[in-house]
Amino acid sequence: AQSVTQPDIHITVSEGASLELRCNYSYGATPYLFWYVQSPGQGLQLLLKYFSGDTLVQGIKGFEAEFKRSQSSFNLRKPSVHWSDAAEYFCAVVADTGRRALTFGSGTRLQVQP
Amino acid sequence: GAGVSQSPRYKVAKRGQDVALRCDPISGHVSLFWYQQALGQGPEFLTYFQNEAQLDKSGLPSDRFFAERPEGSVSTLKIQRTQQEDSAVYLCASSSRSLGGLNTEAFFGQGTRLTVV
Numbered sequence: 001a002q003s004v005t006q007p008d009i010h011i012t013v014s015e016g017a018s019l020e021l022r023c024n025y026s027y028g029a030t031p032y033l034f035w036y037v038q039s040p041g042q043g044l045q046l047l048l049k050y051f052s053g054d055t056l057v058q059g060i061k062g063f064e065a066e067f068k069r070s071q072s073s074f075n076l077r078k079p080s081v082h083w084s085d086a087a088e089y090f091c092a093v094v095a096d097t098g099r100r101a102l103t104f105g106s107g108t109r110l111q112v113q114p
Numbered sequence: 115g116a117g118v119s120q121s122p123r124y125k126v127a128k129r130g131q132d133v134a135l136r137c138d139p140i141s142g143h144v145s146l147f148w149y150q151q152a153l154g155q156g157p158e159f160l161t162y163f164q165n166e167a168q169l170d171k172s173g174l175p176s177d178r179f180f181a182e183r184p185e186g187s188v189s190t191l192k193i194q195r196t197q198q199e200d201s202a203v204y205l206c207a208s209s210s211r212s213l214g215g216l217n218t219e220a221f222f223g224q225g226t227r228l229t230v231v
Binding site: 045103 | 117118145147149154155156157158159162170173205207219220221222223224225
């Protein structure tokens with residue numbers, strides 16, 4: 001069965017600093033990978049997704065993520081964090097056969113200090 | 115509508131009470147998903163519809179949970195005889211492609227927060 005691990009429950013960064021959120025997945029075949037952001041009281045918003053091709057994908061709000069098959073990772077990065085980036089971030093994976101539902105990690109809460 | 119709409123936003127139920135949670139997907143979206151998000155956790159899949167057909171209900175935790183989408187648009191998640199462990203945020207998502215549309219974005223509603231007391 002596929003699974004997603006987000007090792008960091010909570011991260012605090014200063015505004016303007018760079019950010020990297022870690023995500024590791026467990027799945028035998030090529031995964032389809034996603035990053036979502038959830039602000040308080042809001043639904044999940046898709047930041048970016050990886051299906052195939054270039055392993056560095058660009059998303060909205062200045063985010064990017066890199067797929068590394070050898071490390072089973074799909075880490076999310078942003079060069080300069082803004083206060084409005086404070087939210088919960090979820091990595092997710094979906095199988096390429098059968099079930100189409102997303103399997104989510106447990107999330108990383110990002111706090112941004114002024 | 116402009117987005118996925120869920121109602122009510124908040125629901126407090128007494129243990130043993132039945133509840134019904136509603137999801138209005140984006141107009142024309144074929145696929146609809148329900149997820150359960152416990153406090154401090156990521157969402158967990160409950161069930162999937164393609165139009166009116168419930169193609170996957172493997173995530174429903176017990177036979178107290180029931181979902182329907184009779185006309186292929188609005189969906190209702192019903193929980194019978196609620197228990198405290200049912201307390202969670204229930205999220206609905208829709209997408210425009212069939213079979214979940216791997217190449218299309220799933221749009222999520224704001225969720226219904228259910229508290230069972």
